[in-house]
Amino acid sequence: MLVCCTCGHRQRFRRLPLWCVTGPSGTGKSTVSRLLVERLDDRFVVMEQDVLWLPGLQDPRGNHRAFRSAWLRMAAMIHQSGRSVVLCGTVVPPEFESLGERSLFSDIHYLALVCEPEVLAARLRARPAWREWSEPRIAETVEFNGWIRASAGDMSPPMSLVDTTHEPVSATVERVCGWLDGSAGEAGAPEEAPALEER
Secondary structure, eight states: OEEETTTOOEEOOEEOOEEEEEOOTTSSHHHHHHHHHHHHTTTEEEEEGGGGOOGGGOOGGGTTHHHHHHHHHHHHHHHTTTOEEEEESOOOHHHHHTSGGGGGSSOEEEEEEEOOHHHHHHHHHTSOGGGOOOHHHHHHHHHHHHHHHHHGGGSSSOOEEEEOSSSOHHHHHHHHHHHHHHHHHHHOSOEEOOOEEEO
16 A cells, blocks of 8 residues: 555555566577567566666765666556566666665566676677677676676575576567466565555
8 A cells, every 4th residue: 555645535545566687788688578579468567677777876975776767666666567577688687676676566576687708708798799798898787797696695585597608589578477376376466555655
């Protein structure tokens, strides 16, 4: 239930789980997300995070807080239709779990696509020049990939991992769909939100 802190107006609010398919650039998120749209359109709304990567939301000083908050608010509003969102884009649990908007969801589940470092670097070097993948940027992404692989199980909540190094995209899509089916079964029925302040 949403409650206005000024007038006391109450409004029912569905708290559904959110699914995040994440991971470093070059691991296959964008390709997988396009195929997930076709596979899941009867059950989920699949969205690509970069569509909101707008200048007004880019604030690296605040760890892109405005960008992440905007996505959580949008997903929560879509959930009022009764369908959950699968959000594809780079995010790790601390970046969502610390936000006030996290209370709009019953759970957030995270699955990260990862890759062996040499293969990841080769994929990024093969990208068109206009995407500006310099060697320092590639090295930073490879380091991030290694951190996710080492830290996924220790995060709160922990992230599931899918290694895309040696498998075709179709196999990765099947594994993501299997993860979604398993997580959806564990999530149970939608919850009604506790009292929240409207602002």
